[in-house]
Amino acid sequence: MARLPVYLRALTTLSEAGTTVCSSEDLAAAAGVNSAKLRKDLSYLGSYGTRGVGYDVDYLRYQIAREMGATRDWPVVIVGIGNLGHALANYSGFRSRGFRVVALLDADGQRHGEVVAGVVVRPFRDLRAIVREHGVAIGVIATPAASAQDVADQMVDAGITSILNFAPTVLNVGDHVAVSKVDLSKELQVLAYHEQRKATQETA
């Protein structure tokens, strides 16, 4: 489920605040969801709560982390080291959640050799070797839209099975490959749409 990371984060916050036990109401409030939905989601993983008491924060946290694969380290490659690639490579949230950036790749020879976040930028053609060497399953695309599909194809070809795409394009890949898309300006456009609607409604 896509909500598991949110629950995990909420549990971590609770744990850091010294809470050892919490009810589904508490956790749901912290995660910003309905408590019934939360309970149903958790029951899908197993019965980790105690009726009349609630959930043990650390225990539940471990269980969710295990289910999500957050207990192990995931090697990740980032392709396209422009502004966004830089920020992603430096983003501490990745490392703290079990993701390790094992390689930064860029097609532009000007960037090769540059060191970003302690990792040297290498040529894109090294992709296959790196994937094989580190057993990489997850790739991040931070290139311009024009090259994204080509990068995706070569990632799949090299054996990557999950892609996080920041380029504003629809990627065509096989069914066995999971693609997740983040479009920075799309979110802003949705907000602008709401603002626009507010404005037109006021004049009406």
Next chain:
Amino acid sequence: MARLPVYLRALTTLSEAGTTVCSSEDLAAAAGVNSAKLRKDLSYLGSYGTRGVGYDVDYLRYQIAREMGATRDWPVVIVGIGNLGHALANYSGFRSRGFRVVALLDADGQRHGEVVAGVVVRPFRDLRAIVREHGVAIGVIATPAASAQDVADQMVDAGITSILNFAPTVLNVGDHVAVSKVDLSKELQVLAYHEQRKATQETA
């Protein structure tokens, strides 16, 4: 609708490729959605297509842009000029889609005066004055999670009605404020979850 930006982008791509008219099938394929859904979405805006022919690419593009408020410029402030804030300030996709970064704010005095993407970083306390001066309706939060709620409160207080939140926290704001959340590591975690499931299924 959240799909409008996707349609707009697909139309732009088609237009640049020299296409003047397209069917709902074509556009749906380019946008990666079902054609019936696309037609339903478009019919919600009005009858901009011609039966037996299709949609005029440029005309439809203008209509969607108008509906989304993409025909005017939206002033935007970015708060939190760390790695992510830098990348966002430099992100060309904002400007090309009608968003103008009018101010970069940071609570850290060390950063004040620094010029990022042609805009000087100013103290966070200038927020209210900037919002008033430029008529800013949209704010972007790129701070650590700990300060996000405080920043959001002050944004709302200053008159901002739409917030794009990159901090990994649930923001509590009034109902009249629209909040959109982008969580970079959440997306990766979802992918890792799928990888994890694949792995456990193989062993079973």
Next chain:
DNA sequence: GGGATTTTGTTCTCGCGTTCACAAACTCCT
């Protein structure tokens, strides 16, 4: 001009996810 063809706009049905509501189970207090 009229039938065949294409494509939009819309109606209808289906399925999934969310929410409500309640029984089962556990604790606490007397």
Next chain:
DNA sequence: AGGAGTTTGTGAACGCGAGAACAAAATCCC
């Protein structure tokens, strides 16, 4: 020990969005 009070886990109803299917309308070809 037993009843009152909590809180989980889950069965049932609701609502919404997605996709299929079809009628309306426009073009093309003869």
